[in-house]
Amino acid sequence: MPLWLDLLVRVVAVVAAFLVLPLLVGQAEHKVMAHMQGRLGPMYAGAFHGWAQLVADGVKFVQKEDITPRDADRRVFQLAPVVALFPYLIVLLAIPLGPxxxxxxxxxxxxxxxxxxxxxxxxxxxxxxxxxxxxxSLLGGLRGAAQLLGYELPLVLAAASVAMAAGTLSLPGIVEAWSPWWLLWQAPAALVFFVSGLAEIRRPPFDMPIADSELVFGYMTEYTGLRFAFFLLAEYVGIIVIAALTTVLFLGGWHGPAAEHLGWLWTLLKVFAVSFVIIWLRVSYPRLREDQLQRLCWLVLVPVALAQLVLTAAVKVAL
Amino acid sequence: MTVADALLLALGAVAVGSGALVVTSTHLVRAGLYLVVSLGAMAGLYLVLGAELVAWVQVLVYVGAVVVLLLFAVMLTRAPIGPSADLDRPAWPALVVGGGVGLGLAALFIDAFRWTIVALPVPGTTERMGAEIFGTWVLPFEVLSILLLSALVGAIVLSRPDIGAPKEGGA
Amino acid sequence: MHAVIPYATAALLFGLGVYGVLRRRNAILVLMAVELMLNAVNLVLVTADVTVTAALGHRGGVFALFVIVLAAAEVGVGLAIVLQFYRMRAAVQVDEVALHHEPEAR
Amino acid sequence: MSEHGERSAPGKGLVNGLAVTLKTMTRRSTTQQYPDVQPELPPRSRGVIALLEENCTVCMLCARECPDWCIYIDSHKEEVVVPGAARARQRNVLDRFDIDFSLCMYCGICIEVCPFDALHWSPEFEYSELDVLDLLHDKDRLGAWMPTVPPPPAHDVLGEPSKEEATAARKAAGPGAPTAARTARARPETPEPGK
Known part of the structure; x- marks a missing residue:
């Protein structure tokens, strides 16, 4: 295969994943959340159980007026949704799907x-x-920035633990090195990573920055139409990315029966399972207050992550 | 003129251009955002120069943390939307000194390297760098971690609200 | 690759940083200019890693990493000072910092 | 997660929360697909008020009792000549009987007070209008609801009989009969001295 074709295939694959997976997760969220609350969720768009609801939403967002507040800093305002979306697209490049x-x-x-x-x-x-x-918006943004900066620490520490265990920073390498008993050994790190990942994508119960009962919609308050849709899309791609990273780092990625041929399927299945848990948590738990949020980060997650690092190092040396 | 040269030129232009905007912009927050662009372009330069690890550390620490802290501080102090009038001192001394330093250094470098062509390193410098850090430089590395810790403690102590607050206002 | 391109870029950035430090009154903007200078130095270090390998080995990148870490520490402490100053005086202008003792400015 | 308070097992509340939502998910949802599937309404649903015009005697009780005065009644008197009678009898004829459903609060008092069963609850509820003025139903429209009124549900077997039934039963039994409640229906569990 010539180089450019190879490149094209890869880019198309990533873009396709970027466009399709968030839709699947979004639709799953609609339905799962509805049924967990004793409702049915969308039923009309598309013929069968509202499968096309998100497509309809997309069409609606495109049609809406794109409003920029008069006092806003126009260029920064308009650039922000793209900046929000971009990192997740880039991250998808590095996530291994199969062996x-x-x-x-x-x-x-x-x-x-x-x-x-x-x-x-x-x-x-x-x-x-x-x-x-x-x-x-400003209040929400400051909360969000404080939250993101804080939770990045346990996220990186937990990831460092598994990198230490695998002895490599390469994601496929980590999956290669993974073996089932890591589920136990790295369980605290997995938990810390997952929780701080949730906080990183500002999903409930960590949605203090967009707490709609007090901040309207936080930093997204003024956004309409397509730009707002970008923020939403970023959230759902964020779910995919966090689920995929949890899968790759802690759940063994493509490991499973017949991994040689069905590796990609295992990865996808695990990603969706983790996404389901993310949705499940959203339905089950109330929003953390700002002080609880920061306390959870600094007094629970960071110490646990550090302890896990010590444990990992100890086991690694002992083996 | 190779691909690497073109990339270096483009990224360098972006870095210098947005760097110039950082120091001249009258919009406080925009200056910080231009800094993001400048640092990002520099991460790109590091990538082209084969220093992957430095590039990603640059993105992680600078773009992800340092600039965010700066923006945070700007927003916590005073950040009007639109230009602010009182950001700058008279330009002349700064222009003379800054321009002198910049152009002088540039002239020195240009004179030193002329049109020397250097081969780019093979990818995989990360491993070499790891070996280097944890071999030769392990002691400075440890000292650095202690320095970071003390900086952390210092920052926390400095930002305690009960220090330096006006007496009657309380914390 | 022409070694002169990154070097010249670094020199210009350093000059911009110096200009910013001297020109700006807002303490946070001064910090930003300092970051520019630090990055210019980093760029020189990383480029030196490639261009003068014989003399340097691969220490340029290591030093660049150290500089980044130092910069992070510097920004942390620097911003803490700036914010504390803002809390006391409600100002972030560096040329308004009174170095002599002031009897209760507020 | 950080504060467990004084609960026994840490994290128990969290797990319970997850269990509740998961359990709910496995159950059938309670949402009714209304426009596609008509809801099964219980008897005596308060949808709209139907008027059986023949029963109305223009006694005005409903209009007077209505708490928010949403019933409008106009009538005139007519003479009905009954052959053989000494003189013509007077009769009220209904000209207008309107209920303004934009005011009605569905308390049902009018239906309760109507002595002649001229007003009935109909379970029909799909009569929204684009114009609020169209919610004023005249007597034809109120009459048109009448076919939708379901027959009244059967009496509760164990319940007390209605006053009319009891009175009729007492009359039939003649004077000196036991109280109405005992005679109207046989109650196996209570000893009945009369029989």
Whole structure:
């Protein structure tokens, strides 16, 4: 296969995943959340159980007027949703789907790359918050930035633990090195990573920055139409990314029966299972208050992650 | 003129251009955002120069944390939307010194390297760098971690609200 | 690759940083200019890693990493000071910092 | 997660919360697909008020009792000549009987007070209008609801008989009969001295 064709296939695959997977998760969220609340959820769009609801939503968003507040910093305001979406698209490049190099861009320092790029999202939060010229937006943005900065620490520490265990920073390498008993050994790290990942994508119960009962919609308050849809899309791609990272780092990625042929299926299944848990948590738990949120980060997750690092190092040395 | 040269030129232009905007912009927050662009372009430069690890550390620490802290501080202090009038001192001394330093250094470098062509390193510098850090430089590395810890403690102590607050206002 | 391109870029950025430090009154903007200078130095270090390998080995990148870490520490402490100053005086202008003792400015 | 308070097992509440939602998910949802599937309404649903015009004597009780005065009645008197009678009898004829459903609060007092069963609850509820003025139903429209009124549900077997039934039963039994409640229906569990 010529180089350019190879490149094209990879890029198309990533873009397709970027466009399709969030829709699946979004639809799943509609239905799962509805049934967990004793409702049916969307039933009309599309013939069968409202399968086309998100497509309809997309069409609706496109048709809506694109409003920029008069006092807003126009360019920053308009750029923010793209900046919010961009890192997640880039991150998808590095996530391995199956064995034998089934990854868009294998990287030596894949884990590092992923964490670094995910960190860019916080800039978008601050941009949208400040440029909206709205005090609710600003408050939400400051909360969001504080939350993202805080939770990045346990996220990186937990990821460092598994990287240490595997002895590599490459994501396919980590999956290669994974074995089932890691589920037990790395369980605290997995938990910390998952929880702080949830906080990183600002999903309930960590949605203090967009707490709609007090901040309207936080830093997204002033956004309409397509730009708002970008923020929403970023949230759902964020679910995919966090679920995929949890899968790859802690749940063994493509490991499973017949991994040679069905590896990609296992990865996808695990990603969807984790996504389901993310939705489930949203339905089950109330929003954490700002002080509880920060306390959970600094007094629970960071110490647990550090303890896990010590444990990992000890086991690694003992083996 | 190779691909690498073109990339370096483009990224360098972006870095310098947005760097210039950082120091001249009259919009407080925009200056910070231009800094993001400038640092990002520099991460790109590192990538082209084969220093992957430095590039990603740059993105993680600078873009993800340092600039965010700066923006945070800007927003916590005073950040009007639109230009602010009182950001700058008279330009002349700064222009003379800054321009002198910049152009002088540039002239020095240009004179030193002229049109030397250097081969780009093979990818995989991360491993070499790891070996280097944990071999030769392990002691400075540890000292650095202690420095970071003390900086952390210092920052926390400095930002305690009960220090330096006006007496009657309380914390 | 022409080694001169990144070097010249770094020199110009350093000059911009110096200009910013001297020109700006807002303490946070001064910090940003300092970051520019630090990055210019980093760029020189990383480029030196590639261009003068014989003399340097691969220490340029290591030093760049150290500089980044130091910069992070510097920003943390620096911003803490700026914010504390803002809390006390409600200002972030560096040329309004009174170095002599002031009897209760507020 | 950080504060467990004084609960026994840490995290128990969290797990319970997850269990509740998961259990709910496995159950059938309670949502009714209304426009596609008509809801099964219980008897005596308060949908709309139907008027059986023949029963109305223009006694005005409903209009007077209505708490928010949403019933409008106009009538005139007519003479009905009955052959053989000494003189013509007077009779009220209904000209207008309107209920303004934009005011009605569905308390049902008019239906309760109507002595001649001229007003009935109909379970029909799909009569929304684009114009609020169209919610004023005249007597034809109120009459048109009449076919939708379901027959009254059967009496509760164990319930007390209605006053009319009891009176009729007492009359039939003649004077000195036991109280109405005992005679109207046989109650096996209570000893009945009369029989």
């Amino acid at each position: 034998g190099g089934l990854v868009a861009q294998p990287l030596d320092v894949g884990l590092f790359f992923v964490l670094a790029v995910l960190g860019i999202g916080v800039v978008a939060v601050l941009m949208s918050a400040w440029a909206s010229a709205n005090k609710y």
